[in-house]
Amino acid sequence: MRATRVAAGVIGVVMVATGCGSSSSDEPSSAETRADVADVVEDVEPVVEDEPEEDELAVEPIGVGESAEWEIPEEDEYGDVVEGGTPAVMRVTLDAAEWVGASAEHGTSGSPDGEWLRLDLTVSNVGDAGDGTFSPYGLMYWESETHAAQDVGTLHMPAGADVDTTYRPGQSVSGGIVLDVPERDGVVSYVWNLFGGAVGFAVEVPE
Known part of the structure; x- marks a missing residue:
């Protein structure tokens, strides 16, 4: 037009x-x-339609020993993003990824719908200001080339430190989470903002 x-x-x-x-x-x-x-x-300058931007939400899966970072915007007391505020910068390092069975060590019991995948993580707030949270419960998703994304839940927490907490700048916790993954294929992702679909990190499911 x-x-x-x-x-x-x-x-x-x-x-x-x-x-x-x-x-x-x-x-x-x-x-x-x-x-x-x-x-x-x-x-007269030619009219050029804006090129679609690359998907900012897409992240490359990390492997053992690798890290991913994301920013959590500063919010006011009403939950609105503070314009020009200082975001919290969160970092997750994948320490290990393995399939596990039912045991007290892994915090698992009974039978999963698929298979239990344990992820050992080190979660840190590496920003200069602003508290950040890591809350995987209900925010971990799995998908494959042939299966659409679905919530894999985080119903089991292994013994040890709990990574599901609030982090002040400079703080970190190493611990694990166990996911009920449908099959040994695809990618699991942490979607820290469901409304914006913002992915913090992703891990390729081991064979």
């Missing part, structure tokens, strides 16, 4: 340049008029 408006503008220039009525020796010749119009057309 914008290209159409530009074309109309050029037509208007032609009409003004050619005009109507009797001719005069002071009026420009047809050749001069065509040259002036050509200059105007050259000066």
Whole structure:
């Protein structure tokens, strides 16, 4: 539609340049008029539609020993993002990923719907200001090339330190979470903001 408006503008220039009525020796010749119009057309910038931005939410899965970072915007007492506020910068390092069975050590019992995948993580707030939270319960999702994303839950917490907590700048905790993953394929992701679909980190499911 914008290209159409530009074309109309050029037509208007032609009409003004050619005009109507009797001719005069002071009026420009047809050749001069065509040259002036050509200059105007050259000066009109082509209309280029904005290219779609890359998916900012997409993250590369991390492997054992690798880390991922994301920012949590500062919010006011009403939960609204503070314009120009200082975000918390969270970092997760994957220390280990393994399939486990039922045991008190892993905090598992009974039978899973799929298989239990234990992720050992080190969670840190590496920002200069602002508290950040890591709350995997209900925010861990699994998907594969053939299966759409679904909540895999975090119903089991292994013995030891609890990574599900609030972190002040400089604080960190190493601990584990156990997910009920449908199959040994695909990727599990931590979606820290469900409303915005913001992914903090992703881990490729081991074979």
